[in-house]
Amino acid sequence: MNITKKILSVILSVVLAVAVFGVCASAEGTANGDESMKVTITTDQETYAPGDTVTVSVSLQTNYNMTAFRFPILFDSAVFEIPNLINLTALNTCKAKGTLMANSQNDGSYIPEGYDASEFSCILVQWTAAVSNATLGCLNLPDGEVCFTFTVKAKSSAAGKIGTFLIPTEYTGFYNQAIQTPTDATTIYYIDDAAFAKEFIPATVNVVGETADLVPNSAYDSKAVIDKTNMVVYGFDVGMTTTAELKQKVIATGAGTISVEYTEYGLGTDAKINIVVDDAVVKTYSVVIFGDVNGDAIIDGNDVSSIVSVAGSLLEFNECQTMAADVNGDKTIDSFDFGKVLSVYASIDELDQTNPY
DSSP states (O other): OOHHHHHHHHHHHHHHHHHHHTSOTTOOOOOOSOOEEEEEEEESOSEEOTTOEEEEEEEEEESSOEEEEEEEEEEETTTEEOOSSOOOBOOOOTTOOEEEEEEOOOSSTTSOTTSOTTTEEEEEEEEEEOEETTEEOOBOOTTOEEEEEEEEEEOTTOTTOEEEEEOOTTOOOOOOEEESOTTOGGGEEEOOGGGOEEEEEOEEEEEOSOOOOEEEOGGGTOOOEEETTTTEEEOOOTTOOSHHHHHTTEEEOTTOEEEEEOOSSSSSTTOEEEEEETTEEEEEEEEEOTTOOSSSSOOSHHHHHHHHHHHTTSOOOOHHHHHHHOTTOSSOOOHHHHHHHHHHHTTSSOOOSSSOO
């Protein structure tokens, strides 16, 4: 059922309620002028592991007879996902005879201005009172009560992230409908939004656990070095050309997989190794092959020439290229570096890619 049909069903249920009372739908009661609603979101835990199910509870506190409500619950798309079936538990109070529905279509239409639709997912929840024994069901909960729950899932890629569930006060589609006397349909009225005190309390949770990462591939006795401070990886073979060769040196842990971005010239210095979980890139490392500064994984005259130009302040390297050129680790590109690389190119000397210094 799409949202248009759902809204029509809500309108129809209200009309039917009025019809049962035998009065015209245009009859209205009078607002008290002090109506207030407090909506509190809570979760069953404060901390979750990637892949865990998160049960979200929504409590309502009112000082009037609420006959309908409608609001969106936003949550971080990078942290949570909606399962195929929304596990929406209906209002659990006998005071609330009615229909509870949810729509999880994330096209941005329920997300108010000021919230990035690419960052938030949304569940639109709405409830409409029903008629029972000549009485219109309504919510009057001065002490507050959990009225419904639903579940989402912490993404496998969410380790180390903080997630929030919130109802934006900027939303303009709230149903401000009330009734003074549940047995008298002529007392249905709408609350002026400007005079309606609404408070929404969000919930925040932490997702903890091992984040997918790179490790040396022990199956090939790899001695690759993963520098998590500078987000670079070295210890690869000179002349490496394929992702298969790279994966003999490093692999992803946990639920992660590896995707590789080649440089313009090949799989050398400044190529990128992405750690991917649930189709999202959670970490990116840069490849460093010492002596190779143009990214082709080969140490040749082009590299020597470029290093000479940088030493003479005629050219600049990015951070990854600078690390590859600085073969003695003194943080300076100078005659020692291009002399060493020239010797390697001429097969007079060697560079230990695992421990170049």
